[in-house]
Amino acid sequence: MYISQLSQLKPSFRTLFNQAELLLNSGKKINVEITEKKQKRSNEQNAYYWLFNGELADFLNDAGCSYGKWAIPYTGELIHEINKKLFGVKTTTKMSVSEFCEYMNKLILFWQERTNGNFCISELPANYLERKGYQIL
16 A cells, blocks of 8 residues: 555554454454555656667667677667676666666666767656656655
8 A cells, every 4th residue: 555645544544454354353364564655657757768778779770780690680679688798787677767867877878988979869868758757765
């Protein structure tokens, strides 16, 4: 249950207490956990990540680059695999919005350095997410 204001605390706990009491009375065991709500990676973050991968793949292909011994054209999926190996990040799913922006800034800087400043993403991650209604904390 998500609680964002102190005024929601007592009514929410009453509801949870009633649910817990019913479960315990019916012989079931319950698990109760309270954690801080953190804003996680969103669909917009995922969309931005794949926009980045696609734009980078297009840039590299347009520049006449190819990958590996068999000169494979770059794709967003290939860039994703390269990013995972280079940065040791298997998923961005559990990143907060600010962690995601930091990660994307690292990727952007890395690829700009590798292309001697020629690759420029169409929009920076913080601008993109703020335009989509997210706050960068």
